[in-house]
Amino acid sequence: MENDAVENGQGTRPGFPRVRRRVLLASVAGCAVLGGLLTLLPWGSGGAGTPPPAPGARALAAVTTGVAVALPDLAVLIDGRERHLRAHPGDAESWAVLGAAYVEQGRRTSDPANYPKAEEALRRSLKAREQNAGALDGMAALANARRDFRAARNWSEAALKADRRLWSAYPQLIDAQTGLGDYKAADKALDRLVELRKGPEVLAWAAGVYRDRGRREDAAAALSDAAAGAGTPAERAAYLERGGQLAFERGDLDEALRYFREAVRLDPDQRAALAGQGRTLAALGRTTEALNAYRAAFAKQPDPEYALELGELYESLGLEQAARVQYDSLRERVARSAEGGVDDELVLGRFEADHGDPEAAVRRLRDEWRRQPGIAVADALGWALHRAGEDEEALKFARVATDRHRGGGVRSALYVYHLGMIERELEMPGAARRHLQEALRISPRFSPTRVPLAEQALRELGEPSVEDVPDMDAEPEEKSEEE
Known part of the structure; x- marks a missing residue:
């Protein structure tokens, strides 16, 4: 296997431990691959320790650190904060937590109706207490979820101005800078993040940066370590889903399918992994299974991307009417998303280029x-x-x-x-x-x-013809000063 970090002439990041290459599922805590079959060892340490935290507490820890959380736990947190705030409407911290929870719920369910509620909660937090770093960070997460990267960058920088050591603002800043095409700034934000924080969530963010730079080996290894250190099944499932994406991108379909399936087993609400299964099964030619996986993903998380992929799968099978149904659904979902402030122009533009009006x-x-x-x-x-x-x-x-x-x-x-x-x-x-x-x-x-x-x-x-073959003995052309 190639080592992309070596290819690119890039070494390890300062302050960031060198991650070793390994097969993701083989290294995830509690997993083993025996005889080509994935088996799972018991979750947890197996010893009689302290009882696990309550669902609301698990969700609170997740939304305040930017890691994945199980949807039922998230619902418990939202319900509890809503009841608390009816009695204590001036609690700035609780408004910030509620806003962050709405953002995560909207992201996980593709329900844009969550985003106006999130914005209202976060602004009430800021009204109750100015220079509220947690609420500013929540506004950055909301802007990223809406694909408004310029606003996300501004909110992240405001959060860091309020609290320079607020490490959770840096992942939002990385996403924003990447969306704006400012990759050097994203690298600097990652450097600062790893100075402030260690842990699986930081490894996962680093993996995203490595993937965007073509360093797939480093990305896979970082995700492997993130999954190994995950604190909950939902968090581990999120990292496995990303590992599945990497495996699919490099054409390792059997490995990708294992990642996606294990992610869904750990967290049945991991719809991105279900869509990943559909994508991978389609590539493997297992179209009936692929259609079922896509339909299940879209039923619970009606993301316009899934509608586009499912429509194209139908089209590849010659099912033009079924494809048109999905494309109509895509337009409808984009319109609904716009009502929630979401910028889906990218997916709509991609759809129009191939299936609608290219101009x-x-x-x-x-x-x-x-x-x-x-x-x-x-x-x-x-x-x-x-x-x-x-x-x-x-x-x-x-x-x-x-x-x-x-x-x-x-x-x-x-x-x-x-x-x-x-x-x-x-x-x-x-x-x-x-x-x-x-x-x-x-x-x-x-x-x-x-x-x-x-x-x-x-x-x-x-x-190739003779004309296509480069002349290796020819003198290289000198570049002009303008070049």
Whole structure:
């Protein structure tokens, strides 16, 4: 296996212990793989220790530290805080906790109705006590959940101004800076986070940064250690779900499926893992199981992303009417999300580019790029421009999305596929062939609809001609001062 950290010329982060490469599930506390079958050892230490905390206490510890929490525990916390605040409406801390709990509930259920309630609670906390770092941090989490990364950055910085050692503000700042395409600032925020805090939640945030920089080995190892140190089944399930995403992205489908299934076993409300199962089963050609997994995920967490993926799966099976139902549901969910202040322009733009109006997609995604120029937006805008017939400009954005020096370190088969198809349209056969082959190397079954198109394009491109072979003896061209 490659070592991406070595490839990139990057060492370990100061103050952050070097994580060793291992297979995620084999190293998770309480798990073992025997004879190819995943078995689970008993949860906990097995000894007679102190009783576990009550559901409300577990949820309180989770929402105030930004880790995953079981939905039933979260409901207990919300109910308790609502009752408390009816009797004590001036309790700033309880308003902040309630607001953070609403944010988490909205994120886990994809119910945007939680976000206006969260904002009201957090603003009441700030009204009760100015320079309230906990409430400011909650506002940053809310802004990130709504995909308003500029606001999230501002709220995080305000929280840190109120309390420079508020470590929980740094993960929100990392997400915000990444969404804005400011990767150096995200790295600095991670450096500060690991100075202030150690633990599984910090390892999980570090894994996200490593993944975004193309350091998949380091990301997988950090998630492995995070899962091993998780304090609750819901927290461990969240880290396993992320591990499944990494495994899927590198094309290790059997491993990804194990991660997703174990995550759902630990936390039946882990709908992202159910959607991950659907994605992986579709790639494995197990379409009936994939459809069932997607339907179950969408029923309890109607995320527009799941509607798009399920619609594309139906489309790949020739079920056009079923696909249209999902696409109509996507539009409806995006409209509902907008009522809760959520910016779903990225997913809507991606949908319009491939299944609706590409020119409308370009308009949406140009606006999104001006607001928050992250790598995902660069890729989506480049593809929308290609679909609208503007390939010269499309190429610029596709290169931004895949250029490690400009932040596009994510090793995404989809991004590289988009680049290759744009190059093919621009009659750049050598580059197109190279990038389409790279996409299939990164993940040979990354999409049920796009993989056949990539394979067809490669057949049409044929074998490289003599003109495509670079002259290794030629003198390199000197760059102009402007370059």
